[in-house]
Amino acid sequence: MTGNGRRVTVLISGTGRSLENLIALRDAGELNCDFARVVSSRAGVRGLTVAEEAGIPTTVVARKEHFGTQVFSEALTAVVMADRPDWIVMAGFLSLWLLPESLLGKVINIHPSLLPLFGGKGFYGHHVHEAVIASGMRISGCTVHFVDTRYDKGPIIHQRCCPVFPADTPDDLASRVFGEECRALPEALRWCLDGEVALGEGRVLYSDRLLRPSGQAEDEG
Protein backbone atom coordinates (compact mmCIF):
# COMPACT_ATOMS: atom_id res chain seq x y z
CA MET A 1 0.00 0.00 0.00
CA THR A 2 1.44 3.33 -0.97
CA GLY A 3 -1.79 5.30 -0.52
CA ASN A 4 -3.12 7.96 -2.83
CA GLY A 5 -0.38 10.38 -1.98
CA ARG A 6 -2.19 11.94 0.98
CA ARG A 7 0.29 12.15 3.81
CA VAL A 8 -0.80 11.99 7.43
CA THR A 9 1.19 12.88 10.52
CA VAL A 10 0.03 11.28 13.75
CA LEU A 11 0.59 12.89 17.16
CA ILE A 12 0.68 10.62 20.20
CA SER A 13 1.63 10.71 23.87
CA GLY A 14 1.40 7.07 24.97
CA THR A 15 0.59 3.53 23.92
CA GLY A 16 -0.32 4.35 20.34
CA ARG A 17 -3.30 2.00 20.27
CA SER A 18 -5.27 4.29 17.95
CA LEU A 19 -2.19 4.62 15.76
CA GLU A 20 -1.95 0.83 15.67
CA ASN A 21 -5.56 0.67 14.50
CA LEU A 22 -4.92 3.24 11.76
CA ILE A 23 -1.84 1.37 10.55
CA ALA A 24 -3.77 -1.93 10.48
CA LEU A 25 -6.55 -0.34 8.42
CA ARG A 26 -4.01 1.21 6.06
CA ASP A 27 -2.33 -2.20 5.67
CA ALA A 28 -5.72 -3.80 5.01
CA GLY A 29 -6.39 -1.29 2.25
CA GLU A 30 -9.22 0.33 4.19
CA LEU A 31 -7.50 3.66 4.70
CA ASN A 32 -5.89 5.21 1.69
CA CYS A 33 -2.94 7.31 2.93
CA ASP A 34 0.71 7.32 3.86
CA PHE A 35 2.01 8.13 7.30
CA ALA A 36 4.52 10.95 7.07
CA ARG A 37 5.67 10.82 10.67
CA VAL A 38 4.65 9.94 14.22
CA VAL A 39 5.44 12.66 16.74
CA SER A 40 5.25 11.90 20.45
CA SER A 41 5.12 14.43 23.26
CA ARG A 42 6.69 11.85 25.56
CA ALA A 43 9.90 9.90 25.10
CA GLY A 44 10.06 6.13 25.48
CA VAL A 45 6.39 5.39 24.96
CA ARG A 46 5.08 2.23 23.29
CA GLY A 47 3.51 4.22 20.45
CA LEU A 48 6.98 5.10 19.16
CA THR A 49 7.80 1.40 18.90
CA VAL A 50 4.53 0.78 17.07
CA ALA A 51 5.52 3.45 14.54
CA GLU A 52 9.07 2.22 14.14
CA GLU A 53 7.92 -1.36 13.57
CA ALA A 54 5.66 -0.06 10.80
CA GLY A 55 8.55 1.80 9.22
CA ILE A 56 7.16 5.25 10.00
CA PRO A 57 9.66 8.01 10.87
CA THR A 58 9.34 9.18 14.48
CA THR A 59 10.28 12.30 16.39
CA VAL A 60 9.96 13.08 20.08
CA VAL A 61 9.04 16.66 21.00
CA ALA A 62 8.97 16.16 24.74
CA ARG A 63 6.50 18.45 26.44
CA LYS A 64 8.48 18.48 29.66
CA GLU A 65 11.66 19.59 27.93
CA HIS A 66 10.01 22.75 26.64
CA PHE A 67 9.21 25.62 28.96
CA GLY A 68 5.58 26.59 28.51
CA THR A 69 2.93 25.95 25.88
CA GLN A 70 4.25 28.58 23.48
CA VAL A 71 7.79 27.21 23.23
CA PHE A 72 6.54 23.62 23.02
CA SER A 73 4.04 24.58 20.31
CA GLU A 74 6.70 26.28 18.21
CA ALA A 75 8.93 23.21 18.40
CA LEU A 76 6.07 20.89 17.51
CA THR A 77 4.92 23.09 14.64
CA ALA A 78 8.43 23.10 13.16
CA VAL A 79 8.67 19.31 13.25
CA VAL A 80 5.19 18.80 11.82
CA MET A 81 5.48 21.43 9.06
CA ALA A 82 8.82 20.09 7.81
CA ASP A 83 7.01 17.08 6.31
CA ARG A 84 4.22 19.18 4.74
CA PRO A 85 1.57 16.63 5.68
CA ASP A 86 -1.94 16.88 4.22
CA TRP A 87 -3.58 15.95 7.50
CA ILE A 88 -2.52 15.76 11.13
CA VAL A 89 -4.25 13.36 13.50
CA MET A 90 -4.04 13.67 17.26
CA ALA A 91 -4.54 10.10 18.45
CA GLY A 92 -4.13 10.13 22.21
CA PHE A 93 -2.11 13.33 22.17
CA LEU A 94 -2.40 14.96 25.57
CA SER A 95 -0.54 18.27 25.30
CA LEU A 96 -2.00 21.60 24.31
CA TRP A 97 -0.67 22.71 20.93
CA LEU A 98 -1.08 26.33 19.87
CA LEU A 99 -1.19 25.48 16.22
CA PRO A 100 -0.50 28.12 13.56
CA GLU A 101 -3.41 29.63 11.63
CA SER A 102 -2.19 27.85 8.49
CA LEU A 103 -2.97 24.45 10.04
CA LEU A 104 -6.53 25.23 11.12
CA GLY A 105 -8.79 22.74 9.35
CA LYS A 106 -5.97 20.26 8.83
CA VAL A 107 -5.71 18.89 12.37
CA ILE A 108 -8.24 16.47 13.89
CA ASN A 109 -8.40 15.00 17.37
CA ILE A 110 -10.25 12.07 18.92
CA HIS A 111 -11.61 12.38 22.46
CA PRO A 112 -13.12 9.50 24.46
CA SER A 113 -16.43 11.18 25.38
CA LEU A 114 -19.43 12.79 23.75
CA LEU A 115 -18.14 16.35 23.67
CA PRO A 116 -19.01 18.91 24.96
CA LEU A 117 -19.48 16.52 27.90
CA PHE A 118 -16.36 15.49 29.83
CA GLY A 119 -13.90 17.50 27.79
CA GLY A 120 -11.31 20.17 28.50
CA LYS A 121 -8.35 20.39 30.82
CA GLY A 122 -7.96 17.39 33.10
CA PHE A 123 -10.36 15.19 31.15
CA TYR A 124 -8.07 12.58 29.65
CA GLY A 125 -7.72 8.82 29.95
CA HIS A 126 -9.40 7.27 32.98
CA HIS A 127 -10.45 10.70 34.32
CA VAL A 128 -13.01 10.93 31.51
CA HIS A 129 -14.55 7.53 32.17
CA GLU A 130 -14.59 8.02 35.95
CA ALA A 131 -16.52 11.25 35.44
CA VAL A 132 -19.00 9.60 33.08
CA ILE A 133 -19.65 6.83 35.58
CA ALA A 134 -20.05 9.33 38.44
CA SER A 135 -22.59 11.27 36.36
CA GLY A 136 -24.91 8.28 36.12
CA MET A 137 -25.19 8.63 32.35
CA ARG A 138 -26.11 5.41 30.55
CA ILE A 139 -24.61 6.48 27.20
CA SER A 140 -21.07 7.55 26.42
CA GLY A 141 -19.04 7.58 23.24
CA CYS A 142 -16.31 9.39 21.41
CA THR A 143 -15.84 12.54 19.36
CA VAL A 144 -13.63 13.44 16.41
CA HIS A 145 -13.29 17.19 15.98
CA PHE A 146 -11.24 19.79 14.20
CA VAL A 147 -8.62 21.16 16.52
CA ASP A 148 -8.34 24.80 17.40
CA THR A 149 -6.15 26.21 20.13
CA ARG A 150 -8.45 25.19 23.00
CA TYR A 151 -8.63 21.74 24.61
CA ASP A 152 -11.44 19.66 23.11
CA LYS A 153 -13.38 22.65 21.80
CA GLY A 154 -13.16 22.61 18.01
CA PRO A 155 -16.14 21.87 15.71
CA ILE A 156 -17.36 18.28 15.88
CA ILE A 157 -16.89 16.13 12.76
CA HIS A 158 -18.16 12.77 14.00
CA GLN A 159 -19.41 11.02 17.12
CA ARG A 160 -20.23 7.43 17.97
CA CYS A 161 -22.04 6.23 21.10
CA CYS A 162 -22.15 3.14 23.31
CA PRO A 163 -23.95 2.07 26.48
CA VAL A 164 -22.61 2.60 29.99
CA PHE A 165 -23.59 -0.32 32.21
CA PRO A 166 -24.29 0.33 35.89
CA ALA A 167 -21.51 -1.97 37.09
CA ASP A 168 -18.89 -0.64 34.67
CA THR A 169 -15.45 0.14 36.02
CA PRO A 170 -13.58 2.97 34.27
CA ASP A 171 -11.57 0.27 32.47
CA ASP A 172 -14.72 -1.51 31.27
CA LEU A 173 -16.07 1.72 29.87
CA ALA A 174 -12.72 2.74 28.38
CA SER A 175 -12.60 -0.56 26.46
CA ARG A 176 -16.11 -0.15 25.11
CA VAL A 177 -15.52 3.47 24.10
CA PHE A 178 -12.19 2.50 22.52
CA GLY A 179 -14.10 0.08 20.30
CA GLU A 180 -16.09 3.06 19.02
CA GLU A 181 -12.93 5.16 18.67
CA CYS A 182 -11.46 2.46 16.43
CA ARG A 183 -14.37 3.04 14.05
CA ALA A 184 -14.97 6.78 14.45
CA LEU A 185 -11.41 7.98 13.87
CA PRO A 186 -10.85 6.08 10.59
CA GLU A 187 -14.33 7.06 9.40
CA ALA A 188 -13.61 10.74 10.03
CA LEU A 189 -10.07 10.52 8.61
CA ARG A 190 -11.46 8.88 5.46
CA TRP A 191 -13.89 11.79 5.09
CA CYS A 192 -10.95 14.20 5.42
CA LEU A 193 -8.79 12.29 2.92
CA ASP A 194 -11.66 12.13 0.43
CA GLY A 195 -12.45 15.84 0.75
CA GLU A 196 -15.89 15.11 2.22
CA VAL A 197 -15.46 17.39 5.24
CA ALA A 198 -13.80 20.75 5.69
CA LEU A 199 -13.61 23.42 8.34
CA GLY A 200 -15.75 26.43 7.39
CA GLU A 201 -16.25 29.57 9.45
CA GLY A 202 -15.97 27.82 12.80
CA ARG A 203 -18.17 24.94 11.70
CA VAL A 204 -17.85 21.70 9.76
CA LEU A 205 -18.86 21.61 6.10
CA TYR A 206 -20.01 18.24 4.79
CA SER A 207 -20.24 16.84 1.26
CA ASP A 208 -23.72 16.26 -0.13
CA ARG A 209 -23.22 12.54 0.46
CA LEU A 210 -22.60 13.02 4.19
CA LEU A 211 -25.27 15.64 4.75
CA ARG A 212 -27.98 13.05 5.21
CA PRO A 213 -26.62 9.55 4.84
CA SER A 214 -28.99 6.77 3.85
CA GLY A 215 -29.65 3.54 5.76
CA GLN A 216 -26.05 2.36 5.68
CA ALA A 217 -24.90 5.40 7.60
CA GLU A 218 -27.54 5.04 10.31
CA ASP A 219 -25.35 2.15 11.34
CA GLU A 220 -22.23 4.30 11.19
CA GLY A 221 -23.73 6.85 13.54
Next chain:
Amino acid sequence: MTGNGRRVTVLISGTGRSLENLIALRDAGELNCDFARVVSSRAGVRGLTVAEEAGIPTTVVARKEHFGTQVFSEALTAVVMADRPDWIVMAGFLSLWLLPESLLGKVINIHPSLLPLFGGKGFYGHHVHEAVIASGMRISGCTVHFVDTRYDKGPIIHQRCCPVFPADTPDDLASRVFGEECRALPEALRWCLDGEVALGEGRVLYSDRLLRPSGQAEDEG
Protein backbone atom coordinates in the same frame (compact mmCIF):
# COMPACT_ATOMS: atom_id res chain seq x y z
CA MET B 1 -54.66 -8.09 28.96
CA THR B 2 -55.42 -7.20 32.53
CA GLY B 3 -51.79 -6.85 33.57
CA ASN B 4 -50.24 -8.13 36.75
CA GLY B 5 -52.06 -5.69 38.93
CA ARG B 6 -49.43 -2.95 38.72
CA ARG B 7 -51.25 0.28 38.08
CA VAL B 8 -49.65 3.11 36.15
CA THR B 9 -50.79 6.73 35.89
CA VAL B 10 -49.56 8.63 32.85
CA LEU B 11 -49.12 12.42 32.86
CA ILE B 12 -49.30 14.22 29.52
CA SER B 13 -49.55 17.74 28.12
CA GLY B 14 -50.14 17.22 24.40
CA THR B 15 -50.49 14.69 21.62
CA GLY B 16 -50.00 11.62 23.77
CA ARG B 17 -47.80 9.84 21.23
CA SER B 18 -45.70 8.18 23.96
CA LEU B 19 -48.91 7.20 25.73
CA GLU B 20 -50.17 5.67 22.48
CA ASN B 21 -46.96 3.63 22.25
CA LEU B 22 -47.34 2.40 25.86
CA ILE B 23 -50.97 1.41 25.24
CA ALA B 24 -50.02 -0.44 22.06
CA LEU B 25 -47.30 -2.38 23.89
CA ARG B 26 -49.69 -3.16 26.75
CA ASP B 27 -52.26 -4.41 24.21
CA ALA B 28 -49.56 -6.51 22.51
CA GLY B 29 -48.70 -8.15 25.83
CA GLU B 30 -45.27 -6.55 25.93
CA LEU B 31 -45.94 -4.31 28.91
CA ASN B 32 -47.58 -5.95 31.88
CA CYS B 33 -49.60 -3.25 33.67
CA ASP B 34 -52.93 -1.46 33.88
CA PHE B 35 -53.35 2.23 33.28
CA ALA B 36 -55.04 3.82 36.30
CA ARG B 37 -55.55 7.23 34.77
CA VAL B 38 -54.22 9.72 32.26
CA VAL B 39 -53.84 13.24 33.65
CA SER B 40 -53.27 16.16 31.30
CA SER B 41 -51.99 19.59 32.26
CA ARG B 42 -53.79 20.99 29.23
CA ALA B 43 -57.45 20.68 28.25
CA GLY B 44 -58.53 19.57 24.81
CA VAL B 45 -55.31 17.85 23.77
CA ARG B 46 -55.19 14.81 21.51
CA GLY B 47 -53.66 12.66 24.25
CA LEU B 48 -56.93 12.79 26.20
CA THR B 49 -58.74 11.32 23.19
CA VAL B 50 -56.09 8.61 22.91
CA ALA B 51 -56.73 7.68 26.53
CA GLU B 52 -60.51 7.79 26.23
CA GLU B 53 -60.47 5.57 23.16
CA ALA B 54 -58.40 3.06 25.14
CA GLY B 55 -60.93 3.15 27.95
CA ILE B 56 -58.56 4.83 30.40
CA PRO B 57 -60.06 7.35 32.87
CA THR B 58 -58.85 10.90 32.24
CA THR B 59 -58.60 14.07 34.30
CA VAL B 60 -57.47 17.53 33.30
CA VAL B 61 -55.49 19.50 35.87
CA ALA B 62 -54.94 22.58 33.77
CA ARG B 63 -51.72 24.34 34.60
CA LYS B 64 -53.05 27.71 33.53
CA GLU B 65 -56.07 27.47 35.81
CA HIS B 66 -53.88 27.15 38.89
CA PHE B 67 -51.95 30.09 40.25
CA GLY B 68 -48.32 29.13 40.69
CA THR B 69 -46.42 25.87 40.85
CA GLN B 70 -47.36 25.14 44.46
CA VAL B 71 -51.14 25.31 43.97
CA PHE B 72 -50.92 23.38 40.68
CA SER B 73 -48.76 20.71 42.30
CA GLU B 74 -51.18 20.23 45.19
CA ALA B 75 -54.10 19.78 42.80
CA LEU B 76 -52.13 17.33 40.66
CA THR B 77 -50.94 15.38 43.69
CA ALA B 78 -54.51 15.00 44.95
CA VAL B 79 -55.73 13.64 41.60
CA VAL B 80 -52.78 11.26 41.21
CA MET B 81 -52.84 9.95 44.80
CA ALA B 82 -56.58 9.20 44.74
CA ASP B 83 -55.90 6.21 42.46
CA ARG B 84 -52.97 4.93 44.53
CA PRO B 85 -50.95 4.04 41.42
CA ASP B 86 -47.80 1.93 41.69
CA TRP B 87 -45.95 4.02 39.12
CA ILE B 88 -46.39 7.42 37.54
CA VAL B 89 -44.99 8.09 34.07
CA MET B 90 -44.49 11.59 32.71
CA ALA B 91 -44.77 11.10 28.95
CA GLY B 92 -44.53 14.53 27.38
CA PHE B 93 -45.62 16.29 30.56
CA LEU B 94 -44.34 19.86 30.42
CA SER B 95 -45.27 21.41 33.77
CA LEU B 96 -43.16 21.46 36.90
CA TRP B 97 -44.69 19.27 39.62
CA LEU B 98 -43.51 19.66 43.19
CA LEU B 99 -44.23 16.08 44.06
CA PRO B 100 -44.62 14.96 47.67
CA GLU B 101 -41.78 13.08 49.35
CA SER B 102 -43.93 9.94 49.40
CA LEU B 103 -43.86 9.76 45.61
CA LEU B 104 -40.09 10.08 45.19
CA GLY B 105 -38.89 6.94 43.43
CA LYS B 106 -42.31 6.26 41.93
CA VAL B 107 -42.32 8.90 39.21
CA ILE B 108 -40.32 8.62 35.98
CA ASN B 109 -39.97 11.06 33.10
CA ILE B 110 -38.75 10.78 29.53
CA HIS B 111 -36.79 13.64 28.01
CA PRO B 112 -35.77 13.88 24.33
CA SER B 113 -32.04 14.48 24.84
CA LEU B 114 -29.03 12.88 26.47
CA LEU B 115 -29.33 14.56 29.87
CA PRO B 116 -27.62 16.49 31.40
CA LEU B 117 -27.30 18.01 27.92
CA PHE B 118 -30.21 20.12 26.68
CA GLY B 119 -32.39 19.77 29.76
CA GLY B 120 -34.00 22.13 32.22
CA LYS B 121 -36.37 25.03 31.88
CA GLY B 122 -37.16 25.97 28.29
CA PHE B 123 -35.79 22.73 26.82
CA TYR B 124 -38.91 20.99 25.55
CA GLY B 125 -40.17 19.87 22.17
CA HIS B 126 -38.47 21.46 19.17
CA HIS B 127 -36.35 23.74 21.43
CA VAL B 128 -34.33 20.67 22.45
CA HIS B 129 -33.66 19.51 18.91
CA GLU B 130 -32.86 23.01 17.66
CA ALA B 131 -30.25 23.33 20.40
CA VAL B 132 -28.74 19.94 19.60
CA ILE B 133 -28.43 20.88 15.92
CA ALA B 134 -26.92 24.28 16.80
CA SER B 135 -24.34 22.55 19.01
CA GLY B 136 -22.96 20.55 16.09
CA MET B 137 -23.21 17.29 18.05
CA ARG B 138 -23.49 14.20 15.85
CA ILE B 139 -25.20 12.08 18.53
CA SER B 140 -28.41 12.74 20.41
CA GLY B 141 -30.86 10.50 22.19
CA CYS B 142 -33.31 10.31 25.06
CA THR B 143 -33.24 9.88 28.81
CA VAL B 144 -35.58 8.21 31.29
CA HIS B 145 -34.98 9.42 34.83
CA PHE B 146 -36.53 9.40 38.27
CA VAL B 147 -38.29 12.69 38.88
CA ASP B 148 -37.44 14.96 41.72
CA THR B 149 -38.66 18.50 42.12
CA ARG B 150 -36.29 20.00 39.55
CA TYR B 151 -36.76 20.04 35.76
CA ASP B 152 -34.91 17.14 34.13
CA LYS B 153 -32.51 16.68 37.03
CA GLY B 154 -33.34 13.36 38.71
CA PRO B 155 -31.09 10.27 38.58
CA ILE B 156 -30.86 8.66 35.15
CA ILE B 157 -32.39 5.20 34.73
CA HIS B 158 -31.87 4.63 31.01
CA GLN B 159 -30.63 6.36 27.87
CA ARG B 160 -30.66 5.47 24.20
CA CYS B 161 -28.75 7.28 21.45
CA CYS B 162 -29.08 7.96 17.74
CA PRO B 163 -27.13 9.86 15.08
CA VAL B 164 -27.67 13.51 14.21
CA PHE B 165 -27.14 14.07 10.49
CA PRO B 166 -25.67 17.38 9.30
CA ALA B 167 -28.74 18.26 7.21
CA ASP B 168 -31.28 17.34 9.90
CA THR B 169 -34.11 19.75 10.56
CA PRO B 170 -35.42 19.82 14.13
CA ASP B 171 -38.36 17.70 12.90
CA ASP B 172 -36.04 15.11 11.34
CA LEU B 173 -34.14 14.80 14.58
CA ALA B 174 -37.31 14.78 16.69
CA SER B 175 -38.61 11.82 14.67
CA ARG B 176 -35.39 9.86 15.04
CA VAL B 177 -35.17 10.56 18.78
CA PHE B 178 -38.85 9.66 19.19
CA GLY B 179 -38.04 6.25 17.73
CA GLU B 180 -35.57 5.79 20.59
CA GLU B 181 -38.07 7.13 23.12
CA CYS B 182 -40.55 4.48 21.99
CA ARG B 183 -38.03 1.85 23.06
CA ALA B 184 -36.41 3.52 26.07
CA LEU B 185 -39.57 4.40 28.00
CA PRO B 186 -41.15 0.92 27.86
CA GLU B 187 -37.78 -0.66 28.68
CA ALA B 188 -37.38 1.53 31.75
CA LEU B 189 -41.03 1.13 32.78
CA ARG B 190 -40.68 -2.65 32.51
CA TRP B 191 -37.65 -2.48 34.82
CA CYS B 192 -39.75 -0.45 37.28
CA LEU B 193 -42.73 -2.84 37.08
CA ASP B 194 -40.45 -5.85 37.56
CA GLY B 195 -38.67 -4.33 40.55
CA GLU B 196 -35.35 -4.23 38.69
CA VAL B 197 -34.65 -0.55 39.41
CA ALA B 198 -35.27 1.61 42.45
CA LEU B 199 -34.30 5.04 43.66
CA GLY B 200 -31.64 4.82 46.37
CA GLU B 201 -29.98 7.74 48.11
CA GLY B 202 -30.17 10.08 45.14
CA ARG B 203 -29.01 7.39 42.73
CA VAL B 204 -30.50 4.51 40.81
CA LEU B 205 -30.17 0.99 42.18
CA TYR B 206 -30.19 -1.82 39.61
CA SER B 207 -30.92 -5.53 39.89
CA ASP B 208 -28.01 -7.90 39.41
CA ARG B 209 -29.37 -8.73 35.97
CA LEU B 210 -29.21 -5.09 34.85
CA LEU B 211 -25.88 -4.25 36.44
CA ARG B 212 -23.93 -5.60 33.51
CA PRO B 213 -26.21 -6.93 30.81
CA SER B 214 -24.86 -9.53 28.42
CA GLY B 215 -24.78 -9.33 24.61
CA GLN B 216 -28.54 -8.94 24.16
CA ALA B 217 -28.53 -5.80 26.23
CA GLU B 218 -25.68 -4.21 24.27
CA ASP B 219 -28.35 -3.88 21.63
CA GLU B 220 -30.78 -2.36 24.10
CA GLY B 221 -28.29 0.34 25.08
